[in-house]
Amino acid sequence: MAIKVNPGLIEEIKKYGAFDISACFNCGNCTAVCPLSKEKMSFPRKIIRHGQLGMATSVQSSLEPWLCYYCGECSDTCPRQAEPGEYMMSLRRYLIAKYDFTGISKLFYTNKYAEFIAIFIVQLIVLAGWYLLFGLVPNIGVNTTAATLLPPYIIHWYFDVPMAAILTIFIIAFAFNMYYKTMLCDKSVKVPLKLYFTNLWRTAFESASQWRFSDCAGSKTFYSKLLKGDYNYWIMHFILMTSYVSLFVGIVFFLDWFQNVEKYRLLHVVLYDYYANIGLIAGTGYFAFLRIKKNFSRSKFSHVSDWMFVILLFLTAITGISLHFARVDNYSLQAFFYIYLIHMLVAIPMLVVEVPFSKWSHLVYRPMALYFDNLKKSARKLK
Amino acid sequence: MQAEKMETDVFILGTGIAGMQAALDVADAGKNVVMVDKSPSIGGKMISLSKVFPTLDCASCITTPRMASVSHHKKITTFTYSEVRFIRKEAGRFRINFVKKPRYVIEEKCISCGKCEDICPVLIKDEFEQNLGAKKAISIPFTNAIPQYPVLDMEHCIACGACARVCPAECIDFSQKEREYELTASAVILSTGFEITPMNAKEEYGGGKFKNVISPLQMERLLAPHGPFSGVVRPSDGKIPDSIAFVQCAGSRDKSIGVPYCSRICCMYSIKQAQLLSGALPLADMTIYYMDIRAFGKGYEQFYQNAKAMGINFVKAKVGKIEELESGNLRLHIERQEGESLPEEVEHDMVVLSQGIRPTPEENFRNINGISRNEYGFIHLPSVPTFPNATGIDGIFAAGAAVGPKDIVDAVQDAGSAAIDALNYIKRTSR
Numbered sequence: 162m163a164i165k166v167n168p169g170l171i172e173e174i175k176k177y178g179a180f181d182i183s184a185c186f187n188c189g190n191c192t193a194v195c196p197l198s199k200e201k202m203s204f205p206r207k208i209i210r211h212g213q214l215g216m217a218t219s220v221q222s223s224l225e226p227w228l229c230y231y232c233g234e235c236s237d238t239c240p241r242q243a244e245p246g247e248y249m250m251s252l253r254r255y256l257i258a259k260y261d262f263t264g265i266s267k268l269f270y271t272n273k274y275a276e277f278i279a280i281f282i283v284q285l286i287v288l289a290g291w292y293l294l295f296g297l298v299p300n301i302g303v304n305t306t307a308a309t310l311l312p313p314y315i316i317h318w319y320f321d322v323p324m325a326a327i328l329t330i331f332i333i334a335f336a337f338n339m340y341y342k343t344m345l346c347d348k349s350v351k352v353p354l355k356l357y358f359t360n361l362w363r364t365a366f367e368s369a370s371q372w373r374f375s376d377c378a379g380s381k382t383f384y385s386k387l388l389k390g391d392y393n394y395w396i397m398h399f400i401l402m403t404s405y406v407s408l409f410v411g412i413v414f415f416l417d418w419f420q421n422v423e424k425y426r427l428l429h430v431v432l433y434d435y436y437a438n439i440g441l442i443a444g445t446g447y448f449a450f451l452r453i454k455k456n457f458s459r460s461k462f463s464h465v466s467d468w469m470f471v472i473l474l475f476l477t478a479i480t481g482i483s484l485h486f487a488r489v490d491n492y493s494l495q496a497f498f499y500i501y502l503i504h505m506l507v508a509i510p511m512l513v514v515e516v517p518f519s520k521w522s523h524l525v526y527r528p529m530a531l532y533f534d535n536l537k538k539s540a541r542k543l544k
Numbered sequence: 545m546q547a548e549k550m551e552t553d554v555f556i557l558g559t560g561i562a563g564m565q566a567a568l569d570v571a572d573a574g575k576n577v578v579m580v581d582k583s584p585s586i587g588g589k590m591i592s593l594s595k596v597f598p599t600l601d602c603a604s605c606i607t608t609p610r611m612a613s614v615s616h617h618k619k620i621t622t623f624t625y626s627e628v629r630f631i632r633k634e635a636g637r638f639r640i641n642f643v644k645k646p647r648y649v650i651e652e653k654c655i656s657c658g659k660c661e662d663i664c665p666v667l668i669k670d671e672f673e674q675n676l677g678a679k680k681a682i683s684i685p686f687t688n689a690i691p692q693y694p695v696l697d698m699e700h701c702i703a704c705g706a707c708a709r710v711c712p713a714e715c716i717d718f719s720q721k722e723r724e725y726e727l728t729a730s731a732v733i734l735s736t737g738f739e740i741t742p743m744n745a746k747e748e749y750g751g752g753k754f755k756n757v758i759s760p761l762q763m764e765r766l767l768a769p770h771g772p773f774s775g776v777v778r779p780s781d782g783k784i785p786d787s788i789a790f791v792q793c794a795g796s797r798d799k800s801i802g803v804p805y806c807s808r809i810c811c812m813y814s815i816k817q818a819q820l821l822s823g824a825l826p827l828a829d830m831t832i833y834y835m836d837i838r839a840f841g842k843g844y845e846q847f848y849q850n851a852k853a854m855g856i857n858f859v860k861a862k863v864g865k866i867e868e869l870e871s872g873n874l875r876l877h878i879e880r881q882e883g884e885s886l887p888e889e890v891e892h893d894m895v896v897l898s899q900g901i902r903p904t905p906e907e908n909f910r911n912i913n914g915i916s917r918n919e920y921g922f923i924h925l926p927s928v929p930t931f932p933n934a935t936g937i938d939g940i941f942a943a944g945a946a947v948g949p950k951d952i953v954d955a956v957q958d959a960g961s962a963a964i965d966a967l968n969y970i971k972r973t974s975r
């Protein structure tokens with residue numbers, strides 16, 4: 162079979178942040194030490210080679226980058242110091258840009274200012290909407306309460322729903338593109354329909370628990386790893402992810418309940434007031450700290466998009482909490498009005514820009530890659 | 545104490561195969577040579593090897609005659625167990641100050657009978673056997689060492705006096721002092737050789753920690769006819785190994801340990817050792833894990849092909865890490881770059897880390913005024929293509945593995961060329 166080669170491929174990938182990957186001399190040390198590279202899923206050496214050789218189709222149809230959790234062992238031991246772990250990270254950015262046929266992600270990753278400008282534009286739109294619906298100064302009368310000043314159903318229908326719709330449409334389209342590139346184009350295995358169902362639960366468990374992180378810290382026992390702090394990254398990542406997902410689901414799909422503390426009070430207080438808020442702030446703080454300290458390979462290089470991710474999330478959490486207290490304590494409607502506005506100006510652009518087009522999309526692609534990988538594995542076993 | 549004054553034509557530092565070759569070439573041309581080595585015997589690394597590639601000649605059979613020629617040559621004076629304090633160029637000649645450390649044995653009287661060694665009650669690690677065997681606190685360095693005088697290790701000696709009582713020549717002197725020499729020479733040749741990469745350079749390989757992960761020099765000793773165990777057994781339990789792995793590029797071509805270059809010889813000595821092992825252990829499997837095989841000299845490719853034909857396994861894979869199992873066996877993590885190219889774990893009884901060639905430590909050159917080292921730490925040669933033995937100082941030449949990775953053939957040729965440079969230099973400057 163003829164393979165079409167794109168000699169500029171490695172240079173293109175390097176635009177997404179890859180370190181000096183041309184230094185790689187293809188020894189395979191990285192694959193040998195990688196705790197996640199198993200059986201058929203052999204990486205990162207092979208995919209580096211494919212990149213160097215310009216095999217664009219092979220790179221774009223690969224699931225490997227999504228199965229790497231950037232433990233950094235390969236980068237720590239690479240004899241050429243070619244930073245293979247950072248290459249896998251760059252490939253994830255590259256793939257996000259390739260699944261996205263609109264070209265927006267690519268622009269975000271390759272142009273320093275594009276993401277800021279995009280966020281600014283969405284902010285303007287949110288501001289305009291807010292102005293039309295509520296004005297820029299709160300209209301407070303004697304009987305005004307938080308619920309009449311900014312009725313949840315209006316926020317829901319005019320902000321949350323359109324935003325969720327935009328997100329969903331893009332994400333589904335991109336995810337289908339990923340499915341096309343990685344599954345439909347792969348003629349080497351044929352996956353029977355039945356497997357799509359039988360593999361669902363396994364994938365759901367693996368993605369929800371992010372079990373692969375547990376393999377990252379070498380071959381010691383579970384407890385020694387726990388005590389030594391080898392699992393800290395996994396735990397913090399898990400807390401951040403679950404906090405974020407629970408808030409997202411609450412706000413986008415159950416805004417009424419989210420804002421109404423009285424219903425299922427205990428669940429509400431425990432889940433949102435404590436777990437999610439503390440999780441978001443502690444999580445973003447932890448990752449920002451790692452990126453500043455740069456002790457580990459995976460925190461050594463920070464792309465603009467990585468910082469954006471952490472900062473926006475942190476701001477969302479802070480304004481979200483202030484908003485909550487402003488409403489619960491009922492102290493000033495004026496403050497409530499403005500904090501809400503600021504919160505919307507941070508949260509909506511963050512979700513619209515980051516979720517489909519930038520780093521956050523890994524929330525969708527990683528589980529999908531796991532699913533597809535499981536499917537391929539099961540299909541091969543059938544043979 | 546007054547320094548003893550001496551004069552010579554050429555001073556040679558290091559008595560490995562390169563230093564010996566240069567000394568013989570200079571002396572045969574009629575000039576006087578003084579040589580100094582820090583170890584108690586001349587011969588360098590080569591005398592400790594088993595056999596040499598690509599001819600599989602016995603190393604001691606070809607090195608010992610060389611050593612004898614050097615020590616019997618009328619024009620060559622050797623000082624072993626000695627340290628150079630400084631080398632300075634003054635008024636066109638070289639002033640060399642060195643000290644001979646005390647062996648606590650009066651060399652002039654010693655008849656090398658070995659009785660002191662037999663009676664000494666203290667056992668210490670034998671460095672010549674790469675710490676695989678033991679020797680006495682007073683002992684002749686090794687069987688075919690030259691000179692054949694024992695060295696008393698003051699650090700471990702319990703001062704029982706047994707050796708002094710048994711010595712028929714009454715030459716044990718516990719109060720011997722070091723002797724200082726002040727030498728004037730017309731030219732200098734540096735042939736201080738190399739060191740191998742430290743075993744613990746790459747933590748992932750467990751060198752220095754796992755008992756059955758050994759250094760290539762240890763394997764040379766295990767294979768040597770009069771080696772420490774008179775046979776190849778593994779250190780942890782004395783078992784005869786069934787499968788031995790060689791990890792190529794274990795201490796070279798690796799930026800992360802500061803040795804980015806290829807050491808040239810390690811592919812060849814591993815192939816050699818594997819061939820010798822097939823003879824010593826006909827039932828054992830030998831596997832060489834390599835990135836590329838660099839068989840760089842005349843007849844070397846044939847040597848490699850022979851090894852393949854002998855059934856030695858060559859696997860294209862860089863070993864990523866090694867784990868020690870309870871049985872003492874080792875588990876190697878590799879990516880086998882054949883067929884589908886998959887990550888794999890393989891098990892072996894014993895592992896040789898094919899360590900590379902590293903420069904000798906910086907102290908070696910610190911007291912030689914004007915000598916600089918290149919980016920990797922070897923002696924810097926400013927005019928390499930046309931004048932490959934000239935150092936930064938006119939009159940000081942360098943040869944052998946002291947200037948970079950070299951095998952014996954190359955070291956010997958290099959030494960001859962340095963000898964001619966030195967002779968020409970003397971001729972040019974004495975007019």
Ligand SMILES: Cc1cc2nc3c(=O)[nH]c(=O)nc-3n(C[C@H](O)[C@H](O)[C@H](O)COP(=O)(O)OP(=O)(O)OC[C@H]3O[C@@H](n4cnc5c(N)ncnc54)[C@H](O)[C@@H]3O)c2cc1C
Pocket residue numbers: 557558559560561562563580581582583586587588589590593595596597598626627628735736737738740760761764809813816904908943944945946950951952953955
């Ligand atoms: C395991 C192994 C197997 C090998 N097998 C082969 C083979 O089969 N065939 C082959 O061709 N090559 C082989 N080699 C390579 C060979 O050993 C070298 O090419 C050769 O020994 C180089 O000789 P040299 O004289 O330059 O250095 P060396 O042999 O290192 O001699 C240097 C001498 O200088 C002395 N010295 C160092 N510093 C000082 C100082 N400051 N003051 C005084 N003296 C000093 C040392 O004590 C030593 O005696 C092998 C190497 C290894 C490691």
Ligand code: SF4
Pocket residue numbers: 184185186187188189190191192205206209238239240241242243244245
């Ligand atoms: S990235 Fe490094 S470890 Fe991996 S194949 Fe390339 S050089 Fe070897």
Ligand code: SF4
Pocket residue numbers: 191194195196197198204205228229230231232233234235236245246249
């Ligand atoms: S970063 Fe970790 S998981 Fe990713 S390829 Fe490297 S070793 Fe494997």
Ligand code: SF4
Pocket residue numbers: 649653654655656657658659660661694710711712713714715716
């Ligand atoms: S016993 Fe005396 S003469 Fe014999 S080797 Fe020892 S020191 Fe030399």
Ligand code: SF4
Pocket residue numbers: 792793794796797805806807808809810811812835836837838898900
């Ligand atoms: S000679 Fe062989 S083992 Fe040694 S560094 Fe070069 S390639 Fe590696």
